[in-house]
Amino acid sequence: MxxxxxxxxxxxxxxxxxxxxxxxxxxxxxxxxxxxxxxxxxxxxxxxxxxxxxxxxxxxxxxxxxxxxxxxxxxxxxxxxxxxxxxxxxxxxxxxxxxxxxxxxxxxxxxxxxxxxxxxxxxxxxxxxxxxxxxxxxxxxxxxxxxxxxxxxxxxxxxxxxxxxxxxxxxxxxxxxxxxxxxxxxxxxxxxxxxxxxxxxxxxxxxxxxxxxxxxxxxxxxxxxxNTRYLVAAFCGDDAFDYDEGFRGKGQFWFAIMPPDGGNRAGEHDGGRDPEDGQPFAIPLIYNATYIGSGASSGNADNNVFVFRDNAGGKYYNSIFTDFGNLGIVVEDLEGIAVDSRQRLEQGDLVLAHNLWWSFGAGNNLADIAPQAFVQQHLLANNNFVEDPMLRGISRESNGGLDPRPAPNSPALTRPRAAYPAQDPFFTPVEYLGAFGPDDLWIKGWTKVAQLGILTGLKRNATETSFPVMLYAGSPNPFRSTATVAFSLNQRQHVRLAIYDLLGREVARLVEGVRPAGTYHIPFDGSHLAAGTYLVRLETPSGVQVRTLTRLP
Structure with missing residues (x-):
């Protein structure tokens, strides 16, 4: 250490x-x-x-x-x-x-x-x-x-x-x-x-x-x-959130990050076990979840966002699902049997609406994320987008690289949102998708994710938008072959963005030149590099910022 x-x-x-x-x-x-x-x-x-x-x-x-x-x-x-x-x-x-x-x-x-x-x-x-x-x-x-x-x-x-x-x-x-x-x-x-x-x-x-x-x-x-709010499931060996037997609670601001060496589904959602068509049906109502998987390059074929089965329903709105080893969602569809989770979807008891899906081992096309045609149709009809949520950083190591808040110009801040239930005091209406707003990192301090140094130490407040430069941790972090490095400028200026090894040797130059104000996402192919920790250095007339980026074997 x-x-x-x-x-x-x-x-x-x-x-x-x-x-x-x-x-x-x-x-x-x-x-x-x-x-x-x-x-x-x-x-x-x-x-x-x-x-x-x-x-x-x-x-x-x-x-x-x-x-x-x-x-x-x-x-x-x-x-x-x-x-x-x-x-x-x-x-x-x-x-x-x-x-x-x-x-x-x-x-x-x-x-x-x-x-x-x-x-x-x-x-x-x-x-x-x-x-x-x-x-x-x-x-x-x-x-x-x-x-x-x-x-x-x-x-x-x-x-x-x-x-x-x-x-x-x-x-x-x-x-x-x-x-x-x-x-x-x-x-x-x-x-x-x-x-x-x-x-x-x-x-x-x-x-x-x-x-x-x-x-x-x-x-x-x-x-x-x-009813539950502000839940964190971090690095668990099986599923992050599991419900069954007719669960009907409400949830808001649920966060999951899964281990690179295991973990199955972020949501294993079952309806009933004895009997499967028992009532009440499992139809919880969940807003503002952020689920981060084991990593799109983890090779974990069991790492999916959801399985809905045993006649389970459930409703997810205004959420973000990203960086999973396999695919996004499977809905039980039993041939010759009417009572299954497909029936719950067709009757409006299973809804996924106004969500962002991105970075899956199976691919980033809708058919890769949701291989069943009837699920694809549902996602398209309900304002689901296959789009980079532009989280500030994803990391599973003690390098300060995890920051699940949306970066400036993230679609989590601009895509349309589902309305919150009228006159329901449980839900807090917010103007973003996912569990975190740009100014609200509610897992800092009290969680072990923060105390182990996995979570960023960067504090963001109302004055951050006045910062001339902001460098975000690479994503995914750690990575196996490719990663994306993001930075923001609030004014036009000269930028040099490069990656160095721990001996100070430049191993890649990503940007060199004048760039206008805005947020940039720069792809980086590090497949030729040895496994280890590297430094991402952003240099502008306003100053220098450095983040760490780790390549896995």
Whole structure:
């Protein structure tokens, strides 16, 4: 690790006092009806499955660190908020609440490749699902554990018994919470998600939550109606966002970035499992997502944006999907069977509108992104564009190259947007596509993506447009053969844009000459270069700016 990065991590990493006590928490420590507070002067170590039982409330102070012991099967560690219990975990941007592995020293040495070191956070509610029985045991917990039930008995509307239905069920608050390095395996194809939400109701508040380097999915919704905002799924080993069993919540400002060495879909969207045509259908409503895949050149054939199957619907508006190893979307179309996700699309329950799609391993033609003709027709009819969103930078390394905000003149700022639902206070109307505006990098500071130095340190504010020159990180970064380097000028001036190796030798000159004001995207073919880190240097009379660019083997 170089000195500059080490200093950056030391400056931005939350400090853990050596005087903090480590308090081991077992399942016996929180009983039914207990009122428990975890404070920031302790580190809490989960030893096994810890259930917050019916009637109990767990309050976690800002800045508190919770760690989980390693283990698999019945020896895994996880925190489970059961039906009828509540969690109030309200951090701040300066003092997030962190869930991580026991071995994580919180000094930046646990990177995005370290997954599956403990379980995760599970919240169970009694909102409705489309299961035939109405309730079930949650995935990731042994099926013999009766406290792991979620959902409700259909037809019950009076929330008195624990299994009565209540779509307004309240399981508490999660705000500025980072869940890291989880996903223990408890059996074949049965890992714990970073944040599992089983039949959680819309009375629950979930916003500003990061799942970082989970072995399985980042977020998974099993039915329910919970509404969520400002979610981050970063470098998870399976899917970023997964829903099924009739999930019908709302979402806004969802962000995913997938690892270069794995990751499947940004959105694995299923309708029902028993039966597939069970009601209510899964039809969540999502605005302003930005999903970044494993890299168009990653060679990851499993890395698609979406699969919709098992009669799933769902609606995505005003979003950006880019840099995936394979293709964009597959919609289940079962021959001879009317009840499938194609039916949901044709009946208006599956909608993709006013979105940008760009940079796919399969190609950048509509037929490459969406190989099914009926999906192509839908995308064309609903203002979807195959167009570079001009994000400021894509990186998956600790080089400060990730900046998912749109650059000036990005189509994310100029393309038409879908209207937001009228008189719905949940949604915040914004004048851009994707999860980030040009002035709003809401993942800075509190996320591990920022603390590892993956995220740019560049701050943009209202005065940035007065800067005479702005050099953006290359995209994709890292790259295998080709990349694009972008820069902006607010006035006509002489520009020299070149790439150097770490010995200071120029390896490519991209621009030399006078350029008028505007934003430029310069293609760069680095296939002849050795793998390693290079410096992109922009020199003008206004000054010099440098960014790093990494070539993969």
């Amino acid at each position: 170089n000195t500059r990065l080490s200093m950056l991590l030391l400056l931005c990493w939350p400090l853990v006092s050596h005087a903090q006590n480590v308090v081991t928490i077992t399942d016996a420590d929180i009983g039914p009806g207990d009122q428990v507070t975890w404070t920031s002067d302790n580190i809490y170590l989960l030893d096994g499955f810890v259930f917050v039982e019916e009637g109990a409330t767990l309050t976690i102070e800002p800045g508190t660190i919770i760690k989980g012991k390693p283990g698999t099967g019945e020896n895994a560690s996880a925190l489970i908020i059961t039906r009828g219990a509540r969690i109030y975990a309200e951090g701040t941007p300066e003092r997030p609440i962190i869930f991580t592995a026991e071995a994580d020293p919180l000094d930046g040495s646990f990177d995005a490749s370290i997954r599956g070191q403990w379980g995760g956070l599970i919240i169970l509610g009694r909102a409705s699902t489309n299961l035939a029985t109405g309730e079930a045991n949650i995935e990731g917990i042994p099926s013999t554990e009766t406290r792991a039930r979620y959902g409700c008995v259909p037809g019950n509307n009076t929330p008195t018994p624990i299994d009565d239905c209540d779509d307004n069920d309240n399981s508490g608050v999660l705000r500025y919470v980072s869940i890291r390095h989880g996903g223990s395996n408890i059996g074949a194809d049965n890992e714990i998600n970073g944040l599992t939400l089983g039949a959680v109701g819309r009375g629950t508040t979930i916003e500003y939550v990061e799942v970082f380097a989970n072995e399985d999915d980042g977020f998974e919704f099993f039915g329910g109606t919970v």
